[in-house]
Amino acid sequence: MSLKEKLEALKVSTSEEIASVNNLKELNEIRVNTLGKKGPITAALRGMKDLSPEERPVVGAFANEIRDELTEKIEARKAELEIQTMNESLASESIDVTLPGKQVRSGSRHILTQTREEIEDIFLGMGYQVVEGFEVESDHYNFERMNLPKNHPARDMQDTFYISDEILLRTHTSPVQARTMEKHDFSKGGLRMISPGKVFRRDTDDATHSHQFHQIEGLVVDKNITMGDLKGTLEVLIKKMFGEERSIRLRPSYFPFTEPSVEVDVSCFKCGGKGCNVCKYTGWIEVLGAGMVHPDVLRMSGIDPEIYSGFAFGLGQERIAMLRYGINDIRNFYQNDLRFLNQFKVSSVKGE
Numbered sequence: 001m002s003l004k005e006k007l008e009a010l011k012v013s014t015s016e017e018i019a020s021v022n023n024l025k026e027l028n029e030i031r032v033n034t035l036g037k038k039g040p041i042t043a044a045l046r047g048m049k050d051l052s053p054e055e056r057p058v059v060g061a062f063a064n065e066i067r068d069e070l071t072e073k074i075e076a077r078k079a080e081l082e083i084q085t086m087n088e089s090l091a092s093e094s095i096d097v098t099l100p101g102k103q104v105r106s107g108s109r110h111i112l113t114q115t116r117e118e119i120e121d122i123f124l125g126m127g128y129q130v131v132e133g134f135e136v137e138s139d140h141y142n143f144e145r146m147n148l149p150k151n152h153p154a155r156d157m158q159d160t161f162y163i164s165d166e167i168l169l170r171t172h173t174s175p176v177q178a179r180t181m182e183k184h185d186f187s188k189g190g191l192r193m194i195s196p197g198k199v200f201r202r203d204t205d206d207a208t209h210s211h212q213f214h215q216i217e218g219l220v221v222d223k224n225i226t227m228g229d230l231k232g233t234l235e236v237l238i239k240k241m242f243g244e245e246r247s248i249r250l251r252p253s254y255f256p257f258t259e260p261s262v263e264v265d266v267s268c269f270k271c272g273g274k275g276c277n278v279c280k281y282t283g284w285i286e287v288l289g290a291g292m293v294h295p296d297v298l299r300m301s302g303i304d305p306e307i308y309s310g311f312a313f314g315l316g317q318e319r320i321a322m323l324r325y326g327i328n329d330i331r332n333f334y335q336n337d338l339r340f341l342n343q344f345k346v347s348s349v350k351g352e
């Protein structure tokens, strides 16, 4: 085969390869192998020295022609493959704007927080201030100032976690009464406050007991405060929480820091008072404890019980929420199970 024929054959086979190659990497290999320094065209040009002087320019021109032609084909194919690659990556990266969006998962306020805020709103509307107390309290404020001296039998019901002999985790929100009363300037008017917060008891957890739960304390001290004021106030609270058609009843009870003391019942919101399993066939459900502030409690906070009187009440946030929503196990509040929490989800975002 003459050199010219070899070059002709090379042109045909390389052109076929170029046409069938499907990626840029292989195309580049063809370019290097055919047109590169070690490729057949360079070799052919080098081999020209063996040709006759007449043949040299003819074959030389032919070799250059083939080189140019193949270079052109490679460039054209390269451009095609580049567009193809770009289209492929565009197709794989494309976004289907008609697909539904990802839902934003937002949290919401815990049902106990919602309950607390609702009660706070009711009392703020009646001119009360919301006061914060200490979860770590002294024996002095938690017990002594609440008329529960050392060795008082009522302390038994409120055993707690002690940090030292004098420092403990408060068993109720009542110590906030003493802390607020002793600071209050009565020359500027009476005191109306509520104080929500965590309390602690040395109780074994079960469906109705928790070693940590939430209370809201209420206290009003002013001139001429009577039990009528207490009853009227609690009636407002309970109707707002349990429905306008509810009525309340006060039953005599005992708390060391109030005299007289009462247990407050609401007429059963399931049966309306006829008797059912919720009210244990009594028609009434106990919701909170209250009473007139004991004169000694006033006195210990520097208030003259001959001039001032007051009422106080204490309610359990969990108990209120359990009654309102028919929750039968207090542990549900603390387990962060979304199946429970989401039932009380309130959201300002539409569609959630």
Ligand code: DAH
Pocket (backbone or CB within 6 Å): 171, 172, 173, 174, 217, 218, 255, 258, 289, 290, 291, 312, 313, 314, 315
């Ligand atoms: N501190 C009481 C308790 O934890 C609840 C209570 C009852 C608070 C009567 C009061 C009250 O202020 O007047 O059991």
